[in-house]
Amino acid sequence: MTIKGRWRRFTEMRRLLTFGVILGWRADRRRVASVLFLQILQSIGLGGMIVGGHGVADGLLGSAHGHADIPRAGISALVVMTLVFVNSALNLIGFIHQCVLRAAIERDAVERVTAATARADLLEFERPGFHDTVRIALTAAQIHAPNLPFTVMTATRTALTLVTVVIALIAMAWWLLPLLLVAAIPSIRVALLQQRAHFDLQRSLTENQRTAGYLTQLLTGREEAKELRAFGLGRTFFDRLTACYDRTLNAEIAFRRRFLWKEIRARLAGHAMAAAAVGGLIIATASGVIGTAAALTALGGLLIGVPQGITLTSVLRASGDSLRHLDALRAFTAGVGGPPPPPSVTRRSFDSLRARRLSFTYPGADRPAVDGVSIDLRPGEVVALVGENGSGKTTLTKLLTGLYAPASGELLVDGGPVSAAGLRALSTVLFQDYLRYKLSVAENIALGDPAFLGDRGRILDAARRAGVAPIVANLPGRYDALLGSEFTGGTDLSLGQWQRVALARAFFRQAPLVVLDEPTAAMDAHAEADLFARMRELFADRAVLLISHRFSSVRTADRIHVLRRGKVVEVGTHDELMAADGTYAEFFRLQAAAYLDDPAPQSRSIKPV
C-alpha cells in the first residue's frame, strides 16, 4: 500500500473512532469519562507493579548491598499484592460501567437507525439494497456500537500497558525495544488485511442473513403458525433455514482457513523475535552488561508485553470489522435528527385535486404500473377505481396521497402544485393490507392521527361511525382491551372486526381526502351494505377515492375510472359505462350473473387462471 493509501486508512480509522466516541459520549458522557479514568489508573497500577517487582527481585538477590534485603523484598511484595487487588477492583468497577454504557449506546444507536429508516422514502423499501443497508446499520447499532466501549477500553488499556512496559524496558534494557517493534509488524499487517476482508464477507452475506431472519419469523410467528401447520411447511422452511446457516458457516470457515496460515506465519515470526530478545537478555546478563534483577524485571516486562501485543492485534482485527460497520451506521444515519414528525392534517378542505398524466414505474420493473393517468377529485364526490388485478389502482392511490413521487405528470391542489408532504397532510388511507397493531383498541383507532392519541371523544366518534362500538362492548377492558393474543392479557378479533377498526382509524384522521382500498373485503353483507348506504353521510364534505372489486359497491360513485395495465381505459358514471358496453359493463354483468339463476355470460377479457 502507498503512503497516501496508509494515511487515508489512518484518517478513516481516526474519523470512525471519533464517531464511536461520540456515540458513547452522547449516550452517557460521565460514564465514558469514568471508564477512561479507571483505565488510566489501572495502567499506572501496572507500572507500579513492575517497579515493585523490581524491588522484590533486588531485595531477594541483594543487588544493592551484596546480601539479601528481606524487609525491602517483603514491602515491595506487599505493594505489588496491594496494587494487584486495587487493579482488579478498578477492573470490576470499570466492567460494571461498561455494561451500563453498552445498553445506553445500543438504545441511542438503534434510535438513530430506526429514525433514519422511518424518514426514508417509501420507494426505498422496494429495493433489496436498502434492506441490506438497514440490516448492516442495525447490526452495527445492536452489536458493534455497544461493544465499542469494550473495544476502545481494551485497546486503550493494552496500549497503555505496552507504553508502561516500554518505559520499563527503556530503563532496564533499551535495545530490546526495536526487536519487539519489528516482532509486532507481521501480526499487525495480517490483522489489518483481515479486518477489511471480513467486513466485505459479511456484506456479501447480508441478503442470506435477511433470508434466515425471514425464515425464522415464518417458523416462530403467530400469524404464520396456522398455515405452516395446515400445509405441513415446518420441515421445508426448517431445511431452508439450515441451508442459509450452512452458507454462512461455510463462508466463515473458508475465510478463517484463508487467513489461518498467514496468521500462524506472522505469529511464528513474532515469537521468533521475542525468543531472540530473551536470548539476548540471557547473553547480556551472563556477560554482565545488565544486572540480574534488571534482567528478571525486563523478562517480566516481556512476559506481560508479548501477550498484550497479541491482544492488541486481536482488538485491531475485531475493531476493523466494527469500525466498518460503524461507518455504514454513520453513513446511513448522517444528518438524521429524529423520527419524522407525524404529518398531522394541516388542511381541512380543498376545492379540487387534479392529477395530470401521472406515470410511475417500480424499480426494476419493465413497464409502468401507472401510465399517463389523469383524474379529478372534489369534496362531496365519490370517485371509484376498478380494474383487474395488477392494473395499477393501489399504485395510483399511493401517488395521489404523496407516498410515491410520480416519474412524470403533475399533481395540483386548487390549481397550484403540491408537495408529497402536502398530499400526505390532507389525506387518510385505509389500505387493502392495513396493519393490525398489537396495541389497545383505542390506540389502534387514534394512530390515524397521533397528535390526538388521547382524544377519547374523537376515538368514540370514529368507532361509532365505523361500526366498532358493538365489537368493543364485548371486549374485556373495552377500548383499553389489548389486541394480539401473543401478549399477556391480549385478545384477538376476527378479520372483519379488524377491518372495521382499521376503517375507524381512517375516520379518526379528519382529512379532506379519503382513500378506501377494498374497505369491506372482509366485512359481512350487513356491514358492507351499511357502510355504502351511509358513505355520503359519513364523508359529507370530503373527497372519497374508492377501490373495490365489488361492482355493487361502486355503482353509486360519481365517476368510475376503469384501469387496465396502468392506463385509464374508461371513465363515466355507472349508467354511462353500462351504456358504452365496454370493459366495465362486461365486468358488471359477470358479477351480477353470479347472483342470478342465469348462467354467466362469456367473458371477453378474463382468462381462466
Ligand SMILES: Nc1ncnc2c1ncn2[C@@H]1O[C@H](COP(=O)(O)OP(=O)(O)OP(=O)(O)O)[C@@H](O)[C@H]1O
Ligand atoms: N413493489 C412492487 N414492485 C414491483 N412491482 C410492483 C410492486 N407493487 C406492485 N407492482 C406491480 O405494479 C402493478 C400494479 O400493481 P397495483 O398493486 O397497483 O395493482 P392493483 O390494481 O391495486 O391490483 P389488485 O387489484 O390486485 O390490488 C402490478 O403489475 C404489480 O405487479
